[in-house]
Amino acid sequence: MNDVLQRLVERSGGLVTWEDALRVAPRWALQDACRSGRLLRLLPGVYVDARLVDGVGNGSPLRRVEPPLARRAALAYAGGWGALSHLTALDVWGLRRQPAGEPVHLEVPAECGIRSREHVVVHHRLGFAAEPPQVVVRGGEAVTRLERALVDAWPLLPRADRPAPLIRAVNGRLTTPERVAVALRQAPRLVDRAALRRLLDRLAAGCRSPLEIWGHDHVFTGPGMPAFRRQARVRVGARTFYLDLFAEAERVDIELDGATTHGDPREREIDLRRDALLATRGILVVRFTHRRLTHTPDEVRRETLAILAARRGAAAP
Template identity: 55%
Template sequence: MNEVIEELCRRSGGVVTRRQALQMVPRWVLDDAVRAGRLRRVLPGVYVTAELIDDNHSGMSSIQSLAPQLRRRAVLAHADGRVAFSHTTALNLWGLRQQPTDEALHLTVPIGVGFRSQAGLTVHHRTAFAVGPPQVVVRGEAPVTRLEASLVESWPLLSAADRPAPLIRAVNDRWTNADRVSATLDELPRLTDRAAMRTLPECGPALRPSGRTDRL
């Protein structure tokens, strides 16, 4: 592979965009690397060095065949500041739950952003959502939805057995409290099984509507 492209890949942890590459080399150099199989396209305009792709699982898309951290890096390269990791992927980045490698990454984007779900990626479009404070914070160089939103939005995606642990840990470690979680829950009146979250017995006093002052 061309030395310039190799250096670009090394600097970026194995991920390079077409725009980045064409700033450094002629188009034919990049296209040759792709045709030779040294670079693999995993998302539109995003390539990964072939040795980092796991081809042992047939039926997987290119993005699914990447290790979780590399998959997130490729998504950020493609999204160019337009997305934040959310739901169960955000819980992983908050350190509250290890996301299985075969589970789709969850992303939240503002309405109107042309980013769609595909195998390995689940995209949530939200009105009045902005990829920046206070709705989004940066953890490990990745944009992530705020803690309370991550907890609440993940609730219906987890099994009944897995639901309590992230919330209990976040509260016990004083990362959040009942008022903050309850206020976020109030913002999502149609959340599946929200009543079970309000009455979570493992957390002590139940989560009350945000006007109350009960604490977990």
């Protein structure tokens, strides 16, 4: 390979565009590098050092490079017109890793002539511009804003996997249900839109896990149930605790223990100490396991109502 071209490829992390290559080397040098197999074409106008392509497998070389390099190639293909979006954006935001074989997603303006290619899905959107505020740069990669990415990716995920990225984003304080709801209003024809709306309502109510959402929908709302404060913040001395479901008048904290909770005795000990500290503030902690909540919801509901009634009776003069 031409020495100048080789240095350009190395400086650019193994990826080079035809346009950039012609700025430093003659056309024949690039053609010779491709004919000799030193450079491989990933996308129109985008080439990669062949040593970075996994020789195992079939299909486009783009499928056989590491995901970060595939994303860089897609952005180079877009030539400044696009940003990583949909499922690829969730990966960049750290909410869901794209599995091998899943294509790179790009969003570009509706009028842009860039087309989908093997292993690259191009989404054209009216009013889109690959610049702030619609696009941010994260880890050196142009990516659609998180709220839009969550909405766009929703129908592309298997139904059972759809809530997880949104729950992680809210729990990680990367966004809020209200901000995602604004993005959802801009997608009136979204597939399964009603389910996303319901999930946002549950998160806005304070639910922070699938189990809490289950409890909200099947157990802890309705006749006789108080208006629980979800994720209520309580300080005990120097410690701060967040309570799953807090009946403030009765001073009862309902904790929903997930399916993997207490697999480690140390975790159980931590919970016992926490419950004891809350008791010093007059708060009774009641724990329900994942199995009890999902297998006997009516029994859990009756038990909760009885505990609340007993607490109210004990507090009466």
